[in-house]
Amino acid sequence: xxxxxxxxxxxxxxxxxxxxxxxxxxxxxxxxxxxxxRQAPGQGLEWMGIINPSGGSTTYAQKFQGRVTMxxxxxxxxxxxxxxxxxxxxxxxxxxxxxxSSGYYIVDYWxxxxxxxxxx
Amino acid sequence: xTVVTQEPSLTVSPGGTVTLxxxxxxxxxxxxxxxxxxxxxxxxxxxxxxYSTSSKHSWTPARFSGSLLGGKAALTLxxxxxxxxxxxxxxxxxxxAWVFGGGxxxxxx
Numbered sequence: 001x002x003x004x005x006x007x008x009x010x011x012x013x014x015x016x017x018x019x020x021x022x023x024x025x026x027x028x029x030x031x032x033x034x035x036x037x038r039q040a041p042g043q044g045l046e047w048m049g050i051i052n053p054s055g056g057s058t059t060y061a062q063k064f065q066g067r068v069t070m071x072x073x074x075x076x077x078x079x080x081x082x083x084x085x086x087x088x089x090x091x092x093x094x095x096x097x098x099x100x101s102s103g104y105y106i107v108d109y110w111x112x113x114x115x116x117x118x119x120x
Numbered sequence: 121x122t123v124v125t126q127e128p129s130l131t132v133s134p135g136g137t138v139t140l141x142x143x144x145x146x147x148x149x150x151x152x153x154x155x156x157x158x159x160x161x162x163x164x165x166x167x168x169x170x171y172s173t174s175s176k177h178s179w180t181p182a183r184f185s186g187s188l189l190g191g192k193a194a195l196t197l198x199x200x201x202x203x204x205x206x207x208x209x210x211x212x213x214x215x216x217a218w219v220f221g222g223g224x225x226x227x228x229x
């Protein structure tokens with residue numbers, strides 16, 4: 001069965017960076033893109049960007065350009081999202097979500113979420 | 121900056137029917153925006169319901185349906201159950217980038 005398992009909660013100081021992982025299993029890792037989405041406490045979902053695990057190409061939301069880096073490791077079927085220059089407003093749950101762009105543009109399975117807390 | 125707008129909140133009676141909509145600040149939503157819909161309950165990750173406007177996942181209950189309605193994407197729940205009380209989000213495709221709607225809190229009362 002498809003599973004996306006994310007890394008554990010993180011506490012970071014303002015100005016630091018955080019790297020969240022999402023390990024995929026149960027399907028061919030390079031056949032599906034991966035979205036990264038975040039959700040601040042009590043707020044809605046916010047799209048951050050997407051990575052193609054096959055070639056590593058990325059597209060980032062304009063808001064996060066210059067601060068976010070998405071990478072992948074095909075040997076471990078893991079994608080990573082690194083966010084730098086953290087501020088308190090970055091406190092949120094961060095989710096990975098699998099995406100198939102085979103003409104149907106399907107977003108289906110989600111990771112369990114990783115809470116990142118930014119506090120001095 | 122593109123904004124995707126949903127009703128902030130809706131209330132429906134058990135057994136009733138309700139339609140949630142998803143509008144784009146760029147104009148009418150068409151099938152080319154590949155609307156996806158998600159349900160999120162408190163303390164849980166979002167769960168996918170609909171993709172490409174109206175296609176259901178294998179786990180999507182039959183009472184959920186997606187469509188285009190009056191220039192918006194729409195999610196209709198027929199025969200609403202108490203368990204359908206949740207936040208619902210749409211997601212639209214803008215040629216490489218994606219944007220979520222602000223979410224609709226559905227109350228079953």
